[in-house]
Amino acid sequence: xxxxxxxxxxxxxxxxxxxxxxxxxxxxxxxxxxxxxxxxxxxxxxxxxxxxxxxxxxxxxxxxxxxxxxxxxxxxxxxxxxxxxxxxxxxxxxxxxxxxxxxxxxxxxxxxxxxxxxxxxxxxxxxxxxxxxxxxxxxxxxxxxxxxxxxxxxxxxxxxxxxxxxxxxxxxxxxxxxxxxxxxxxxxxxxxxxxxxxxxxxxxxxxxxxxxxxxxxxxxxxxxxxxxxxxxxxxxxxxxxxxxxxxxxxxxxxxxxxxxxxxxxxxxxxxxxxxxxxxxxxxxxxxxxxxxxxxxxxxxxxxxxxxxxxxxxxxxxxxxxxxxxxxxxxxxxxxxxxxxxxxxxxxxxxx
Amino acid sequence: xxxxxxxxxxxxxxxxxxxxxxxxxxxxxxxxxxxxxxxxxxxxxxxxxxxxxxxxxxxxxxxxxxxxxxxxxxxxxxxxxxxxxxxxxxxxxxxxxxxxxxxxxxxxxxxxxxxxxxxxxxxxxxxxxxxxxxxxxxxxxxxxxxxxxxxxxxxxxxxxxxxxxxxxxxxxxxxxxxxxxxxxxxxxxxxxxxxxxxxxxxxxxxxxxxxxxxxxxxxxxxxxxxxxxxxxxxxxxxxxxxxxxxxxxxxxxxxxx
Ligand SMILES: Nc1ncnc2c1ncn2[C@@H]1O[C@H](COP(=O)(O)OP(=O)(O)O)[C@@H](O)[C@H]1O
Ligand SMILES: [Mg+2]
Numbered sequence: 238x239x240x241x242x243x244x245x246x247x248x249x250x251x252x253x254x255x256x257x258x259x260x261x262x263x264x265x266x267x268x269x270x271x272x273x274x275x276x277x278x279x280x281x282x283x284x285x286x287x288x289x290x291x292x293x294x295x296x297x298x299x300x301x302x303x304x305x306x307x308x309x310x311x312x313x314x315x316x317x318x319x320x321x322x323x324x325x326x327x328x329x330x331x332x333x334x335x336x337x338x339x340x341x342x343x344x345x346x347x348x349x350x351x352x353x354x355x356x357x358x359x360x361x362x363x364x365x366x367x368x369x370x371x372x373x374x375x376x377x378x379x380x381x382x383x384x385x386x387x388x389x390x391x392x393x394x395x396x397x398x399x400x401x402x403x404x405x406x407x408x409x410x411x412x413x414x415x416x417x418x419x420x421x422x423x424x425x426x427x428x429x430x431x432x433x434x435x436x437x438x439x440x441x442x443x444x445x446x447x448x449x450x451x452x453x454x455x456x457x458x459x460x461x462x463x464x465x466x467x468x469x470x471x472x473x474x475x476x477x478x479x480x481x482x483x484x485x486x487x488x489x490x491x492x493x494x495x496x497x498x499x500x501x502x503x504x505x506x507x508x509x510x511x512x513x514x515x516x517x518x519x520x521x522x523x524x525x526x527x528x529x530x531x532x533x534x535x536x537x538x539x540x541x542x543x544x545x546x547x548x549x550x551x552x553x554x555x556x557x558x559x560x561x562x563x564x565x566x567x568x569x570x571x572x573x574x575x576x577x578x579x580x581x582x583x584x585x586x587x588x
Numbered sequence: 589x590x591x592x593x594x595x596x597x598x599x600x601x602x603x604x605x606x607x608x609x610x611x612x613x614x615x616x617x618x619x620x621x622x623x624x625x626x627x628x629x630x631x632x633x634x635x636x637x638x639x640x641x642x643x644x645x646x647x648x649x650x651x652x653x654x655x656x657x658x659x660x661x662x663x664x665x666x667x668x669x670x671x672x673x674x675x676x677x678x679x680x681x682x683x684x685x686x687x688x689x690x691x692x693x694x695x696x697x698x699x700x701x702x703x704x705x706x707x708x709x710x711x712x713x714x715x716x717x718x719x720x721x722x723x724x725x726x727x728x729x730x731x732x733x734x735x736x737x738x739x740x741x742x743x744x745x746x747x748x749x750x751x752x753x754x755x756x757x758x759x760x761x762x763x764x765x766x767x768x769x770x771x772x773x774x775x776x777x778x779x780x781x782x783x784x785x786x787x788x789x790x791x792x793x794x795x796x797x798x799x800x801x802x803x804x805x806x807x808x809x810x811x812x813x814x815x816x817x818x819x820x821x822x823x824x825x826x827x828x829x830x831x832x833x834x835x836x837x838x839x840x841x842x843x844x845x
Contacts (some may be wrong), residue, residue: 478671584684
């Protein structure tokens with residue numbers, strides 16, 4: 238190292254720096270290196286890796302020579318973080334692109350408004366029956382899970398405060414979070430085999446299966462939101478002579494409602510794409526079935542995708558992608574709703 | 589309303605935080621509690637409106653009477669006690685989802701009391717005037733309470749507390765998060781409120797205790813890890829000129845650990 242020793246009396250505050258736009262220079266060089274590798278017959282993936290390594294090594298090395306160690310470390314770690322970010326995001330963008338580009342062709346008014354009733358071979362049909370089924374089954378799951386989940390969370394945060402019952406519930410919720418979704422489906426199927434009769438597959442069964450998956454997420458997200466309400470505010474309400482239950486219903490819940498609704502909507506979008514439990518608990522049906530309590534199967538969008546794909550015909554694959562796009566749009570809409578609701582209900586600072 | 593405390597010991601589970609406090613607080617006066625951090629001033633203050641027991645495992649021994657009634661008696665509803673004994677906290681804590689107007693009415697709103705609009709308006713105006721805040725906020729009553737400055741928020745909390753018409757007002761270091769100008773505004777307010785309320789205030793600021801209070805109680809710890817206790821309770825004038833206890837004098841004159 239050719240560092241001049243800074244004298245003790247005059248600490249050196251400035252040092253040599255890389256030219257502006259140095260990262261672009263290194264970037265171009267790294268891309269050129271990758272291009273060279275590509276020409277030399279390394280595959281496209283190999284070339285990308287070489288270009289990336291070239292940048293991740295070259296840029297900090299240059300900084301080490303010109304600037305100092307700290308700056309070099311900074312550049313290395315910054316590079317690694319960006320790489321990790323790209324590795325995480327690229328598949329996501331790719332996935333969205335694939336679903337949209339392959340599904341868009343299938344998406345038509347007919348696809349959305351026809352069922353698969355007496356459709357054979359290459360005749361047209363649609364996923365209307367599955368869409369309605371998904372809305373019904375998910376709706377049932379939501380109606381069951383939201384009250385149970387929110388009230389459980391209220392008990393845990395406001396009343397339980399670490400007593401034995403609360404600890405047991407928390408443990409059970411943790412266990413429920415880890416249930417494989419097909420097990421939830423099998424449970425619902427077995428339950429209704431016992432209660433109704435062997436081989437019962439219907440909409441309500443699917444709703445029960447999904448609610449088993451949904452309750453723990455609702456409990457967890459509501460708990461987090463209730464924890465965010467400061468104890469200061471609870472005490473302020475008590476000090477005004479407000480009983481505890483009114484404090485909870487009229488102050489704590491309204492304060493946390495934005496986050497709670499967001500969490501609930503996200504938990505719905507989490508279960509709306511579940512396939513295995515619905516395959517088991519509500520089954521297949523090419524026809525529209527709007528009655529969740531009749532002992533007859535109810536089709537749902539994920540199961541529709543699965544059946545179309547297993548047809549293994551060109552049309553089946555197309556329809557599967559169309560179904561995937563519909564599911565994707567449903568989830569996006571739910572996420573959008575969650576965001577909007579979150580901002581509407583967020584406590585106002587008014588500054 | 590006068591407050592009589594006899595041999596109060598205060599616990600957090602197994603931990604005894606305050607030991608054997610007895611005192612007599614005069615109605616329509618200002619009583620200040622001073623003492624080093626951790627000696628149990630807040631803990632003691634919170635037993636006067638049964639806020640202490642909100643903490644799991646916390647309990648009180650001894651006798652505390654307000655206007656002759658034992659507030660820890662077997663048939664006493666803590667919620668009713670808190671309606672008579674209001675509280676202002678160290679950090680201003682307006683309800684973030686409520687406007688200034690609704691914050692002042694929070695005691696009614698949260699209890700779902702139906703009141704006429706005209707009556708509500710007059711409660712809000714009265715309480716905000718009482719808290720010396722009316723002129724600053726009368727044009728933006730619909731705006732969120734969180735949008736006010738720290739000092740204004742604290743006065744909003746005082747307005748909220750007096751809007752439910754308590755008889756006693758407890759204040760736990762109400763100025764410690766505020767700038768000197770807001771502090772002066774609140775001290776003026778305490779002077780005015782004294783004619784209607786019995787006020788008990790915890791303060792870290794000796795000059796403040798001397799300026800606003802009629803009586804002062806000095807709390808101290810016997811030793812680290814020991815419970816806090818009341819060293820001396822006397823009229824403020826006497827306390828700051830010739831205190832009975834040498835520890836009090838040491839603390840007040842700043843010669844203290
Ligand atoms: N929530 C609590 N749980 C357990 N101990 C507490 C709690 N709050 C305060 N204490 C203890 O009680 C003692 C008195 O605290 P506090 O009343 O806050 O003192 P001060 O207000 O005089 O500074 C301290 O030892 C403190 O650690
Ligand atoms: Mg304190």
